[in-house]
Amino acid sequence: MTATCGLLPVLEPAEHEAHYEITDYEGARARWCPGCGDHSILASVQKLLSAEQLTPEQTVFVSGIGCSSRFPHYLRTYGFHGIHGRALPVATGIKLTRPDLQVFVVMGDGDCTSIGAAHWVHALRYNVNLTVLLLDNGIYALTKKQTSPTTPQGFVSNTSPEGGVLPSLNPLSVALGVTNASFVAQTAEWSPAHLYATLRAAYHHRGLSFVRILQRCPIYSTAVYQAAVQDPARIALLVHDDGVVVPEIEKIYKSQVAHDPHDLAAARRIADATDHIHLGVLYRDPSRLRYDEIRRVPPRTAEERLTLIDAELDRYAV
Amino acid sequence: MTATSSPVAPVATRLAEHTIEIVSDSGEGAQKCGQIFGAVSAKMGNGVWTVEIIPAEIQPPPRIPEGASGYRIRLGAGTVTNWGDATNLALAFNEQVLVARHRLGALAPDAVLLIEDKWATHEDADIRTAWAEAMAELATRPYRIIPVPMETECLTLVDNARKGKNMFALGILACIYGRDMERIKEQIAHAFRKKSEAVYEQNVALLELGRNWAEEHIDFRIEVTPAPMTEPLVVMNGNEALGLGAIAAGMELCAMYPITPATSVSHYLSEVFERFGGIVHQAEDEIAAAGVAIGSSYAGKVAFTVTSGPGLALKTEFLGLAIMTEIPLVLIDVQRGGPSTGLPTKVEQSDLLAALYASPGDAPHVVVAPATIEECFHIMVTARRIAEAFRTVVMVLSDANLATGVTPFPRPKGDVRWQADPIDLAPVPEGQKAYQWDAETGLSRRIVPGQPGGAYTVTGLSHDEGSKVAYSSGVHQRSSAMRSRKLAVLQSLLAPPTVYGDAEGDLLLIGWGSTKGAIEEAVDRARAEGIRVSSVHLRFLSPLEPGLKAIFSKFARVCTVEINYSDEPGDPYITEENRRIGQLAWVLRATTLVDIDCWTRVPGEPLRPGSILDAIRERTPRGGAA
Numbered sequence: 001m002t003a004t005c006g007l008l009p010v011l012e013p014a015e016h017e018a019h020y021e022i023t024d025y026e027g028a029r030a031r032w033c034p035g036c037g038d039h040s041i042l043a044s045v046q047k048l049l050s051a052e053q054l055t056p057e058q059t060v061f062v063s064g065i066g067c068s069s070r071f072p073h074y075l076r077t078y079g080f081h082g083i084h085g086r087a088l089p090v091a092t093g094i095k096l097t098r099p100d101l102q103v104f105v106v107m108g109d110g111d112c113t114s115i116g117a118a119h120w121v122h123a124l125r126y127n128v129n130l131t132v133l134l135l136d137n138g139i140y141a142l143t144k145k146q147t148s149p150t151t152p153q154g155f156v157s158n159t160s161p162e163g164g165v166l167p168s169l170n171p172l173s174v175a176l177g178v179t180n181a182s183f184v185a186q187t188a189e190w191s192p193a194h195l196y197a198t199l200r201a202a203y204h205h206r207g208l209s210f211v212r213i214l215q216r217c218p219i220y221s222t223a224v225y226q227a228a229v230q231d232p233a234r235i236a237l238l239v240h241d242d243g244v245v246v247p248e249i250e251k252i253y254k255s256q257v258a259h260d261p262h263d264l265a266a267a268r269r270i271a272d273a274t275d276h277i278h279l280g281v282l283y284r285d286p287s288r289l290r291y292d293e294i295r296r297v298p299p300r301t302a303e304e305r306l307t308l309i310d311a312e313l314d315r316y317a318v
Numbered sequence: 319m320t321a322t323s324s325p326v327a328p329v330a331t332r333l334a335e336h337t338i339e340i341v342s343d344s345g346e347g348a349q350k351c352g353q354i355f356g357a358v359s360a361k362m363g364n365g366v367w368t369v370e371i372i373p374a375e376i377q378p379p380p381r382i383p384e385g386a387s388g389y390r391i392r393l394g395a396g397t398v399t400n401w402g403d404a405t406n407l408a409l410a411f412n413e414q415v416l417v418a419r420h421r422l423g424a425l426a427p428d429a430v431l432l433i434e435d436k437w438a439t440h441e442d443a444d445i446r447t448a449w450a451e452a453m454a455e456l457a458t459r460p461y462r463i464i465p466v467p468m469e470t471e472c473l474t475l476v477d478n479a480r481k482g483k484n485m486f487a488l489g490i491l492a493c494i495y496g497r498d499m500e501r502i503k504e505q506i507a508h509a510f511r512k513k514s515e516a517v518y519e520q521n522v523a524l525l526e527l528g529r530n531w532a533e534e535h536i537d538f539r540i541e542v543t544p545a546p547m548t549e550p551l552v553v554m555n556g557n558e559a560l561g562l563g564a565i566a567a568g569m570e571l572c573a574m575y576p577i578t579p580a581t582s583v584s585h586y587l588s589e590v591f592e593r594f595g596g597i598v599h600q601a602e603d604e605i606a607a608a609g610v611a612i613g614s615s616y617a618g619k620v621a622f623t624v625t626s627g628p629g630l631a632l633k634t635e636f637l638g639l640a641i642m643t644e645i646p647l648v649l650i651d652v653q654r655g656g657p658s659t660g661l662p663t664k665v666e667q668s669d670l671l672a673a674l675y676a677s678p679g680d681a682p683h684v685v686v687a688p689a690t691i692e693e694c695f696h697i698m699v700t701a702r703r704i705a706e707a708f709r710t711v712v713m714v715l716s717d718a719n720l721a722t723g724v725t726p727f728p729r730p731k732g733d734v735r736w737q738a739d740p741i742d743l744a745p746v747p748e749g750q751k752a753y754q755w756d757a758e759t760g761l762s763r764r765i766v767p768g769q770p771g772g773a774y775t776v777t778g779l780s781h782d783e784g785s786k787v788a789y790s791s792g793v794h795q796r797s798s799a800m801r802s803r804k805l806a807v808l809q810s811l812l813a814p815p816t817v818y819g820d821a822e823g824d825l826l827l828i829g830w831g832s833t834k835g836a837i838e839e840a841v842d843r844a845r846a847e848g849i850r851v852s853s854v855h856l857r858f859l860s861p862l863e864p865g866l867k868a869i870f871s872k873f874a875r876v877c878t879v880e881i882n883y884s885d886e887p888g889d890p891y892i893t894e895e896n897r898r899i900g901q902l903a904w905v906l907r908a909t910t911l912v913d914i915d916c917w918t919r920v921p922g923e924p925l926r927p928g929s930i931l932d933a934i935r936e937r938t939p940r941g942g943a944a
């Protein structure tokens with residue numbers, strides 16, 4: 001109970017005999033639109049929680065604002081549905097204080113790459129042990145179809161009726177450009193097996209794992225991923241023993257690229273490539289420095305602190 | 319050394335108080351000289367209030383009036399509660415910084431001015447002209463000007479007089495005010511503890527050189543008799559007191575982004591916090607700092623974030639979230655002049671309304687303001703407890719005057735009960751809601767992740783007791799009432815403020831924050847003139863302390879004194895209907911329906927008791943026999 005690590009004693013999870021079924025992680029009924037890719041992501045996450053037997057009360061999902069950010073409500077864990085763009089600072093505060101908690105972050109593309117861009121860059125650099133999911137539907141969905149940084153150039157939205165004028169932002173290249181980023185992966189919600197395998201790899205990574213999940217919005221941005229969904233040849237799987245290997249989908253996705261996730265230069269080339277949409281782990285380096293680890297200080301009891309305060313006051317004594 | 323024989327030491331003039339300042343270009347060490355003088359005086363048992371004179375730039379060009387950098391020490395035989403009115407003795411390293419002080423009205427008309435005289439004979443004709451012009455400007459007042467060959471003297475000991483002139487200056491002051499040389503040497507040793515022994519010795523040699531020079535050449539001495547200490551004291555500035563207070567309150571996470579004049583709270587904590595099991599997190603911006611603090615509080619602590627006006631503006635959305643989700647949070651705003659970047663290093667009390675109404679939507683929360691440096695320490699304990707017990711945001715409004723002022727106060731005795739209890743991860747009782755609002759008080763038990771049986775999702779969306787997103791109209795009305803009720807409950811636990819002076823009279827002044835010392839000193843002086851004036855100083859701004867209306871009813875006139883802007887009645891276009899008034903006056907008028915007047919100024923410096931006294935005189939019938 002009193003292992004000295006973190007800002008407070010690491011609290012051992014309550015002893016439990018129980019086995020958590022997938023249904024044990026079900027919260028409120030999901031209110032996303034029928035056909036929304038978020039349903040599939042929720043299902044994969046619940047499967048992961050059960051497979052890893054995460055204690056619901058030891059698990060926290062933090063989100064911002066957007067359709068995707070409703071995620072925590074639909075889980076039976078602790079949840080923090082915060083403000084637009086700011087999930088990462090909250091998650092950082094939680095993890096710095098409570099290393100015993102398993103903390104996940106769920107963000108939309110507007111949330112993460114636009115209003116929250118500063119936090120995103122710096123969170124990658126802090127490399128706090130968080131599992132971070134970007135649910136990228138290439139559109140602002142909750143606010144009804146405005147252009148987001150990841151909306152394809154030329155895509156018509158309510159704020160760009162003539163089509164978006166700028167080339168879209170590539171979240172993978174941005175993430176891979178951040179010093180001290182330690183895990184960057186891409187997967188797609190319409191390939192549940194790949195999604196699950198990637199979430200699992202992300203969860204097991206120590207440090208911040210950033211997963212961009214390509215996610216269909218059937219109402220506002222169907223066209224964004226339609227071609228890729230319909231034509232598996234547009235997708236290339238990154239395969240490596242240190243990445244994710246999903247044999248059951250290899251028959252569908254015939255194009256495969258052997259890629260060692262430790263090779264940052266190759267990862268950046270893949271992120272920038274336009275020939276295929278690459279799914280898999282682009283980069284992984286568990287040896288990167290972790291802010292939550294290096295800032296960890298031994299906790300103090302109230303009495304110890306009192307003695308130290310007295311000594312501190314001596315410095316100011318008249 | 320030039321003089322051959324020492325004259326007999328002049329007899330010291332005994333005074334109840336004296337205000338001294340040392341000014342130089344920045345980087346010449348006037349601040350260090352002043353700090354040591356102040357610290358030694360406090361240790362000798364004098365009342366002391368010191369303020370920094372800070373240029374807005376780190377390294378302004380030399381010899382410009384705006385570059386004046388230094389330290390001002392008000393020395394008293396008894397307790398000193400504020401920076402006072404004007405300087406009685408100034409020691410300047412060049413005439414430009416001295417003229418700057420003169421133009422600001424910082425110098426008493428009969429002040430003694432000691433000035434480095436090398437500029438008078440400088441090889442650069444422009445400098446000689448500037449010197450002559452400055453001297454002519456100073457000659458318009460009856461100052462006593464004493465030229466001091468600081469550099470010439472220092473060069474007898476060192477090659478570069480720029481480093482070390484401040485110690486020579488300190489020696490002069492030590493002689494004039496009879497300061498204890500051994501204590502000064504201790505302070506020098508402390509100040510240069512990271513430097514070599516040789517550095518220490520050179521500084522001490524310059525100190526002694528200055529003192530010896532003054533003994534020979536200065537024909538007066540001043541004695542401000544120290545009072546024997548009756549209780550143990552500590553001496554520090556308000557930002558150190560806030561930091562130490564946070565520690566004494568058992569807080570463990572300070573999230574911040576650098577901003578003057580708040581930053582030194584985190585400088586202090588960065589140095590010591592880890593020893594206490596805490597960390598300072600320098601976030602990527604003020605928004606993130608608020609978010610990290612809220613995350614930490616959500617996870618079971620009461621964390622705090624510290625900022626100044628522009629940072630407060632950025633944090634407001636997160637404040638709304640903390641209020642809505644009832645997550646305890648302490649936010650310190652060390653106010654500076656605004657709006658926008660404003661006066662980064664100067665005092666102002668212009669954030670009150672922004673602090674009260676910080677967040678869009680109905681976002682009731684607590685706002686408190688320490689009135690003294692001592693209170694900066696204790697208010698953190700109060701703030702943390704209220705934040706936790708009431709599950710809300712507590713804002714602490716300090717200001718640049720408290721932040722950089724240094725004064726001794728009774729040494730606090732820490733108490734384990736001030737600190738937070740360990741995080742309680744007991745199972746949530748069966749059926750317990752995320753916000754089990756007590757129907758009377760709106761208070762509810764805090765729930766922390768890790769507690770079995772909880773597993774709630776908090777949300778900034780309108781929600782019911784179960785933290786379920788509200789889709790029915792009655793829920794928002796009720797939850798708003800519950801969050802608001804908490805303030806009324808807190809107010810019911812507060813005592814009415816005490817009136818300084820008689821409980822009835824012609825005029826009642828009301829202040830808040832760092833102006834307490836100056837207001838009460840002005841009240842004392844006015845009462846000595848026979849004026850029937852009293853004052854009240856508020857620590858709680860939201861909720862207000864109770865009983866104000868009853869107190870106000872005993873006075874013919876009620877007037878706030880604040881360091882913020884108000885229109886002057888009679889100015890062009892200003893009418894009774896459009897006049898913008900002091901921020902506390904605004905709040906008090908709205909809550910009490912009393913016709914409250916205000917006297918406010920934004921001079922970029924603390925209020926002077928003498929100015930407040932003038933305002934009292936203008937607002938009262940001639941006192942005493944009249």
Ligand SMILES: Cc1ncc(C[n+]2csc(CCOP(=O)(O)OP(=O)(O)O)c2C)c(N)n1
Pocket residue numbers: 065066067068069084107108109110111112135137139140141142143148
């Ligand atoms: C400060 C602030 N600005 C704007 C909004 C309005 N808003 C809500 S969600 C959203 C964008 C949602 O897009 P995204 O993050 O991609 O999530 P999605 O709905 O697509 O899942 C915006 C602009 C807000 N809630 N807060």
Ligand SMILES: [Mg+2]
Pocket residue numbers: 066108109110135136137138139140141148
């Ligand atoms: Mg989106």
